[in-house]
Amino acid sequence: MKAVELKDVVKKFGKFKALDGITLSIERGESIALLGPNGAGKTTIVKLISGLLKPTKGEVKVFGKVPWKNYEVRRMMGIVSHNTFLYDDLTAYENLQFYCRLYDADEGRIDEVLEFFGLKSRKHDLVRNFSRGMKQRLSIARAILHDPLLLILDEPTAGLDIEGRRELMEYVAKVGREKTIIFTTHNVKEAEEICEKVAIICNGKLIHFGEIESDLEKVYLRAVGYEGT
Amino acid sequence: MKALEVAKKDLRIEFRTKGTLNLMILFALVTSMMFSVSIPMSLAEKVAPSLLWLVFIFVGMLGYSRAFLKEVETETLEGLKISPIAPTSVLIGKILYNLVLMILIEIIILPIFIGLFNLDVANPIMMLVAITIGNVGFVIVVSSLSILVIKSKMREMLLPVLIFPIVFPIITSTILAVRKSIVGNLEGILSPIALIVGFSIIMFVVACLTFEYAFSD
Numbered sequence: 001m002k003a004v005e006l007k008d009v010v011k012k013f014g015k016f017k018a019l020d021g022i023t024l025s026i027e028r029g030e031s032i033a034l035l036g037p038n039g040a041g042k043t044t045i046v047k048l049i050s051g052l053l054k055p056t057k058g059e060v061k062v063f064g065k066v067p068w069k070n071y072e073v074r075r076m077m078g079i080v081s082h083n084t085f086l087y088d089d090l091t092a093y094e095n096l097q098f099y100c101r102l103y104d105a106d107e108g109r110i111d112e113v114l115e116f117f118g119l120k121s122r123k124h125d126l127v128r129n130f131s132r133g134m135k136q137r138l139s140i141a142r143a144i145l146h147d148p149l150l151l152i153l154d155e156p157t158a159g160l161d162i163e164g165r166r167e168l169m170e171y172v173a174k175v176g177r178e179k180t181i182i183f184t185t186h187n188v189k190e191a192e193e194i195c196e197k198v199a200i201i202c203n204g205k206l207i208h209f210g211e212i213e214s215d216l217e218k219v220y221l222r223a224v225g226y227e228g229t
Numbered sequence: 230m231k232a233l234e235v236a237k238k239d240l241r242i243e244f245r246t247k248g249t250l251n252l253m254i255l256f257a258l259v260t261s262m263m264f265s266v267s268i269p270m271s272l273a274e275k276v277a278p279s280l281l282w283l284v285f286i287f288v289g290m291l292g293y294s295r296a297f298l299k300e301v302e303t304e305t306l307e308g309l310k311i312s313p314i315a316p317t318s319v320l321i322g323k324i325l326y327n328l329v330l331m332i333l334i335e336i337i338i339l340p341i342f343i344g345l346f347n348l349d350v351a352n353p354i355m356m357l358v359a360i361t362i363g364n365v366g367f368v369i370v371v372s373s374l375s376i377l378v379i380k381s382k383m384r385e386m387l388l389p390v391l392i393f394p395i396v397f398p399i400i401t402s403t404i405l406a407v408r409k410s411i412v413g414n415l416e417g418i419l420s421p422i423a424l425i426v427g428f429s430i431i432m433f434v435v436a437c438l439t440f441e442y443a444f445s446d
Contacts, residue, residue, distance in 0.1 A: 050311050054445070068445065074315040085308025089242045120430045162385040 002151055003028045004049055009058035011044050011204075018044045020204040021058075025180035026197075028111045028149075030179035031172075033212070037224055038125070041079075042184040045201070046154045050079050051181065058214040075103055078148035080156040085138035088128035092119055092138050093157035095127060096145055113141040117167060132159040140168055144175075153183045157190065167195060188217045188226035199225065201226065231314045235436075238441025240298060240329055247366045249299075250330060253292040257338045260284050265345035273346040278407035281342055281442055282363070285334075289367050292330055294375035294388055296323040301379045316444040320373060327368045335360065351413025358411055361423055365404030366429035370396050373436035375442045398428050 004026040011019040019041045034042045047053040048060045051067030060066065060111055065073040086095050089184040096110045111166050114120040117137040127135060136159045145153065153172070157165045172181060172194050183194050191198055192212055200208040200223040243249055264280045301308040309319055339360070343350060350356050374391050377382040402421035409418045 052310055054308060071313045071315055073313075074311060077311070079311050082306075083304050083307060083312075085305055086236070086314065087242060087305055088303060089246050090238070094238075094241065098234060098238045099308075102231055102309075102314050104313075 001028075001061060002026065003030070003067075004182070005059070006048070007059040008072055009045075009055045009060060011041075011048065011053065011077070013058045017046075018204050022201075022204075022206050024199055024206060024209065026180060026182065028180055029177065030197060030200060030213075031183065031195040032197040034182060034184040034199050034201055035186065035188065035191050035196040036184075036221055037186055040201040040224075041204040042201055043154055044204075046081070046182065046184055048120040050074070050077060050152060066116070066133045073209070074153065075146065076149045077152060078143035078146065078150070079152045079154070080136075080140050080143045081152075081154040082158055085142065086127050086135060089126060090125050091126055093123040095138065096142060099142050100145055103146035104202045109145055112209060113120065113145055116171070117141050133161045136160050137164050140171070144171070148179070151159045151183070153181065155184055155186075157187075159187075173178070177218075188220050192216055232321035232325060235309070235314075235319055236329070237399065239299075239322070239326040239373050243326075243330070247341050248331065248423060249292050249295050250417070251409035253288045253293050253330065255332055256291055257288045257334060258341065261338065261342050261345055262370055268346075270347060273348060274303060275408075277342075277346050277348055278404045280346075281360070281407065282404055284338065285364060285367065286358075286396075286400070286407065288334060288338075290389060290392065292334075293327045293368055293371040294384075295380075296327055296372060297375050297379050298384075310444070316441045317415070319362060319444065320376075320436060320440045324369055326373045328365065330363075331364050331442070332370050335364065340399075342443070345417040350408040350411050352415060354408035357405055357408055357414060359406035359418075359422060359425075362425050363399055363406070365398040366425050366432065367396055369436065370399070371427055373432065374438065376440070395432070398429055399425055402428075 001026050006022050006024040009019055009022045010017065012113065017038060022045065034045060036042050044053065048055055049067060050061060054068045062073050063076055064106055090098065092114065093110060097107060100107050100110060111120060114123050117140065119134065127138065130138065151217055156168060160168065180195065183191065185191055195212060197210065198212050198216060199206060200220055201225045208219060261284055267282070268276055299398065300309065306318040370392060375388060378387045381387055403423045406418055409415060
């Protein structure tokens with residue numbers, strides 16, 4: 001069974017076609033970068049995989065299940081996006097405890113992940129008093145709390161300082177071999193650093209899919225039509 | 230059980246910030262006092278049930294709809310949507326949270342309202358039962374329908390337009406039951422109460438069956 005499968009997926013918002021016939025399959029344990037310029041459709045793909053959106057046409061499956069119909073398959077996913085999904089008026093610990101209970105995860109892991117992301121000393125502070133970078137680190141802690149099989153990182157380094165970015169890359173490198181990772185970015189260097197495969201998306205279409213090679217930047221610029229400009 | 234976690238989380242935030250509760254209490258106090266100074270005491274017994282419900286409707290409309298609205302404002306609604314929790318559990322959690330707010334408002338406002346209007350309630354227990362059952366029905370309707378309007382810029386106008394026709398049977402039946410309990414004429418009081426209970430159960434079942442569509446994008 002594949003970790004993620006998209007078959008001829010079309011997603012429309014009104015008359016606007018955000019995705020146009022995307023077919024993509026990701027094996028278990030693979031790490032794949034969704035690379036594309038702003039507005040290419042990367043986040044729409046992430047939302048379809050996470051069950052936040054239904055496809056207009058086509059089929060989306062995660063571990064053989066349809067994510068927007070099956071709530072239990074969401075237990076296997078951890079999602080980090082631009083949005084932290086954190087409650088400002090709860091402490092760091094209370095936020096993680098709440099999500100821990102929604103995911104039926106072991107509450108013993110809360111201290112472990114807080115320590116890993118250097119937030120243990122601030123665990124009883126309200127999230128509203130955290131900096132953007134600290135919130136993003138806590139958001140990553142929230143996403144990995146239940147030890148998901150599929151980790152979806154939707155431009156996770158946005159708002160992170162150098163230290164936070166290093167910790168995230170360290171974590172991804174550590175768990176990379178045992179988890180399936182989907183990493184959306186428009187930064188070629190980040191894609192090269194984390195992933196084995198790349199899917200280049202542009203204007204809602206899959207332009208290129210394959211192993212990451214040394215000339216990724218050239219491939220990317222050619223795919224999105226920037227070459228020579 | 231996950232519904233309880235949602236309710237507990239909302240209550241923890243509310244008791245910490247007191248944003249919604251303070252607003253509801255203040256609004257209920259102001260409207261109750263305005264009614265009490267503008268209505269002659271000789272009419273109090275006749276109009277008090279309707280005015281009391283007017284207070285609860287305004288306060289409820291203001292407060293109960295905020296349960297989902299806050300999740301939109303804090304951008305946490307998607308966090309619930311990506312979690313392994315059934316939409317009906319989210320709805321039940323929000324209803325439970327609103328029920329706690331409702332009980333607190335009742336505890337604070339009812340004695341003040343009775344005092345301001347100098348009401349001599351013949352059957353206070355039945356009055357409390359009628360108001361509570363009516364409010365439970367009202368909470369169910371507002372909590373369920375507020376998800377439909379949270380993304381609209383016109384939500385403050387849309388919500389009453391959507392809600393009033395639906396809660397009309399609850400309002401009229403509760404006013405009737407409260408009036409009967411104030412004057413002590415309990416004959417036939419069970420039929421409006423049964424109507425509220427039946428209507429609330431139907432609304433709850435319909436909300437659970439349709440909430441998934443409203444909750445998803």
